[in-house]
Amino acid sequence: MAIVVFDLDGTLIDSAPDIRATANDVLSAMDAAPLDLAETISFIGNGAGVFVRKMREARHLPEAREAEMLRLFLEGYENAKDLTQLYSGVLDALKVLQGQGHALGLCTNKPEVPARAILKHMGLEPFFPAVTGGDSLPLRKPDPAPLLATCDALGDGPRIYVGDSEVDAETADRAGIPFLLFEGGYRKRPVADLPHAASFTDFAALPDLVAAHA
Numbered sequence: 001m002a003i004v005v006f007d008l009d010g011t012l013i014d015s016a017p018d019i020r021a022t023a024n025d026v027l028s029a030m031d032a033a034p035l036d037l038a039e040t041i042s043f044i045g046n047g048a049g050v051f052v053r054k055m056r057e058a059r060h061l062p063e064a065r066e067a068e069m070l071r072l073f074l075e076g077y078e079n080a081k082d083l084t085q086l087y088s089g090v091l092d093a094l095k096v097l098q099g100q101g102h103a104l105g106l107c108t109n110k111p112e113v114p115a116r117a118i119l120k121h122m123g124l125e126p127f128f129p130a131v132t133g134g135d136s137l138p139l140r141k142p143d144p145a146p147l148l149a150t151c152d153a154l155g156d157g158p159r160i161y162v163g164d165s166e167v168d169a170e171t172a173d174r175a176g177i178p179f180l181l182f183e184g185g186y187r188k189r190p191v192a193d194l195p196h197a198a199s200f201t202d203f204a205a206l207p208d209l210v211a212a213h214a
């Protein structure tokens with residue numbers, strides 16, 4: 001039995017359209033132009049605070065407005081669910097892994113409240129007895145502490161991290177945990193640039209990769 005921990009945005013769920021809609025509500029309140037999807041994706045990965053800072057800078061809004069922008073963003077984030085989709089094959093892969101007796105966890109930079117809200121909305125909550133959000137601990141990814149804490153909460157056994165981004169690859173590397181890279185998410189650089197044990201495009205391949213690398 002292994003400890004298999006997942007990233008959330010860009011790994012299990014394609015949430016960028018909802019993040020974009022939430023962001024655009026904030027920008028509209030600031031009388032600023034909306035984000036397109038590619039711009040939104042380029043700001044995802046380091047949590048809500050960094051997302052809002054990048055969005056403010058991109059629209060040349062004063063730093064003094066950032067706290068208000070973050071407050072509005074977090075207010076909308078919890079309800080950002082309707083445009084989000086599970087990536088193909090995710091549910092089956094989670095069922096297979098759980099059925100094989102692996103312990104599954106979630107370690108995301110999304111704040112814990114919206115992370116838990118979207119897990120519930122997607123019916124994924126029962127798979128994940130351990131959930132760590134970007135604001136759950138004093139440090140967030142790429143610091144290894146949240147990933148290590150998530151693993152520790154799940155017990156003993158070989159560990160694996162599954163994610164989509166540069167941040168995830170660095171986190172796993174620093175934690176000394178093998179990293180499986182989902183190629184279909186919000187990565188900014190080529191697959192070869194990210195340290196990883198294996199990469200995959202289809203979640204049907206995941207159970208075999210876990211067996212091979214745990």
Ligand SMILES: O=C(O)COP(=O)(O)O
Binds near residue numbers: 007045047048110
């Ligand atoms: O909220 C973010 O910026 C990224 O979230 P993730 O860690 O689940 O990819």
Ligand SMILES: [Mg+2]
Binds near residue numbers: 007009010164185
């Ligand atoms: Mg991600």
